Amino acid sequence: MCLPLIATVQSIEGGLANVRLLEGEEVRVNAGLQPDVTVGEYVLLDRGLIIEVIAPEQVAQMLEFFTELTELWSKEDAAHA
Amino acid sequence: MHELSVMAYMLERVEGHAERLGATKVIAINLVVGERSSFVDDSLLFYFEMLTPGTRAEGALLNLRRTLMRCHCPPCDTDFHPTGADFRCPRCDTVGQVTDDGTELLIESLEVVT
Amino acid sequence: MSGPTVKIVNIVESLLINNDLAAGRNQRRLAEAGVLTINVMAAPGAGKTSLIVRTLEALRDQARVGVIEGDIAGSVDTERVLAAGARDAVQINTGGNCHLEANMVDRALTELDLSQLDLLLLENVGNLVCPTHWALGEHLKLCLVGAAEGDDKPVKYPEMFAVSDVIVLNKIDLIDHVDFNREFFLESVRALNPGVPVFEVSCRTGAGIAEWAAWLLAQRAALGGAAATTEVA
Numbered sequence: 001m002c003l004p005l006i007a008t009v010q011s012i013e014g015g016l017a018n019v020r021l022l023e024g025e026e027v028r029v030n031a032g033l034q035p036d037v038t039v040g041e042y043v044l045l046d047r048g049l050i051i052e053v054i055a056p057e058q059v060a061q062m063l064e065f066f067t068e069l070t071e072l073w074s075k076e077d078a079a080h081a
Numbered sequence: 082m083h084e085l086s087v088m089a090y091m092l093e094r095v096e097g098h099a100e101r102l103g104a105t106k107v108i109a110i111n112l113v114v115g116e117r118s119s120f121v122d123d124s125l126l127f128y129f130e131m132l133t134p135g136t137r138a139e140g141a142l143l144n145l146r147r148t149l150m151r152c153h154c155p156p157c158d159t160d161f162h163p164t165g166a167d168f169r170c171p172r173c174d175t176v177g178q179v180t181d182d183g184t185e186l187l188i189e190s191l192e193v194v195t
Numbered sequence: 196m197s198g199p200t201v202k203i204v205n206i207v208e209s210l211l212i213n214n215d216l217a218a219g220r221n222q223r224r225l226a227e228a229g230v231l232t233i234n235v236m237a238a239p240g241a242g243k244t245s246l247i248v249r250t251l252e253a254l255r256d257q258a259r260v261g262v263i264e265g266d267i268a269g270s271v272d273t274e275r276v277l278a279a280g281a282r283d284a285v286q287i288n289t290g291g292n293c294h295l296e297a298n299m300v301d302r303a304l305t306e307l308d309l310s311q312l313d314l315l316l317l318e319n320v321g322n323l324v325c326p327t328h329w330a331l332g333e334h335l336k337l338c339l340v341g342a343a344e345g346d347d348k349p350v351k352y353p354e355m356f357a358v359s360d361v362i363v364l365n366k367i368d369l370i371d372h373v374d375f376n377r378e379f380f381l382e383s384v385r386a387l388n389p390g391v392p393v394f395e396v397s398c399r400t401g402a403g404i405a406e407w408a409a410w411l412l413a414q415r416a417a418l419g420g421a422a423a424t425t426e427v428a
Contacts, residue, residue, distance in 0.1 A: 002082055002083055002293050002324075002325060004085045027291050029291070033089070044085060045291075046083055046085045046086045047083055047086050047292045047293075047294075047296070048289060048291050048292040049086070051085050051086055051089050052085070052089065052131070052132065054131075058131075065127055068123075069121065069123065069124065072121075072123070082324055082325050082328060083325065087210050087211070090210070090213065091210055094208065094212070098204070098206060102202070102204060104202075105199065108201065112210070117353065117354050117357075118328065119324055119328075119354070150353065152386070163350075163353075165350065166350065167350060167379070167382075167383065168350070168382070168383055168386035168387070176382045176383075176385065176386050177386055178386060178389065179353065179357060179386050179387045184354075186209060186210045186211065186328070187206075187207060187208055187209050187210060188206045188207070188208050188210065189205070189206065189207060190203055190204060190205045190206055190207075191203070191204050191206055192201060192202070192203050192204075193201070193202055193204065194199045194200070194201055194202075195199065195200055195202055
C-alpha cells in the first residue's frame, strides 16, 4: 500500500522542487500542480508530485492518520496470514 | 493506492464538469470503487475532506459504492466471494472462475445546483 | 428567472482517465511504428533484471530491442543492457515514484528512434500492485514472479495476474528447494486468467528462455503487419 510523503520545500527551480522528507532524505519532485509553493512550506507528495500544500498544524493530523492506516493493514494481513 | 492523487485529480475533473454544467455548487459526488482497485475508503474520505475547502465541492457528500470481487463455480452454478486463501468453491471445493466484478474505479454521477 | 435547480448528471468516467488517454496515444504510436511493447512488472527480487538481460541475449540476432528502464532501484543500467544486445536504452527517473506512468513513457519515447526497433521492453518499478492501474501504452503486460517468493502471489495480488497477458515464473531451478506448490500456483492463475500463457524459466540456468523468446517473436510478427521484422543488420 502506498502512502503520501510529507516534506518541506528547500528550493525551487522551474517546475521542480528540492524537498526534505520528514525522514530526512532530500528528493527532487515535480511542483507543476502547485506552482505557487514557496520555500519552507510543508507539502504532501504522491507519485513524485507535490499534490497539496498543508499547514504545519495539519502535519500531526496526517501522521496520526497514516499510523491508523498502517495498523489497519497489519491487522488485515494478520487476518489473511 | 494513491488515493491522495486520485482524489485531487477527481476533484479537478468534477470542477470541470461543474463548470461545463454551469453549476454553482456540487451537492454530491457518487463514485464506484471496486475492491480490486485496492483503494481504501478511509483514505478517499480523509483526502476528500482535506482537499474540498474553498472549492465548489466544499460540503458535498462523497458516496462510495463498493463492488466486490466475485468467483463463479461452474458445477454448483453459484457465485462466491474468494476467501483470500484460494479461489476454491466453499461448497464443492472446485476451483472457481474470477469474474470482472470489483474492478470499477469511476465517477458515476454528480448532484449539482445550477 | 427560475430559482436554482438540483440536477443529477451521469458522468461514468474513469478516475484514471488522464493516464488512460495518454497510454492510448503511446500504444497507437508504437503500433504504427510496428514496435511490440511489453510492460515488465514484478515484485522486487523476482528477477526482472536477469529476465530482461536473458531476453536480449536470446533475441540478439533476431530482433532489434529497445529498453526503457523505470526501476532506478533496479540493477539494470544502460551499459549492461546495451552490452546484452539492446539496440537502444533510456533511463527514466521516476522521481521516487512506485510505478511508471504513461506520460513518463511518452517523454522517454522521444529519445528513441522507433523506426530502428521491433520490440520495446518497459522495465516497470518492482511492485505488484500499483502498476496494474497505470497503463503505459504497452501491447502486452508481463507479470514476472519468482518461485522463491511463494505460490500464493496470485491469491494475494489477484489484479496483477488477472490483467497480465503473459506470466513468467522464474527461478524454477529452485522449485524443489523452496515451499512452492506448482499446481496450486497454476490453479490460482487459471482462476484469474484462464488461457493466459505461463512460461516457466530459470534465468540462472537459461532453462525455458528459448521458448519464451520464440513466443515473444511470434507476438511481434502478429503485431508486425506494417513493419515485419527486418533482416537485422
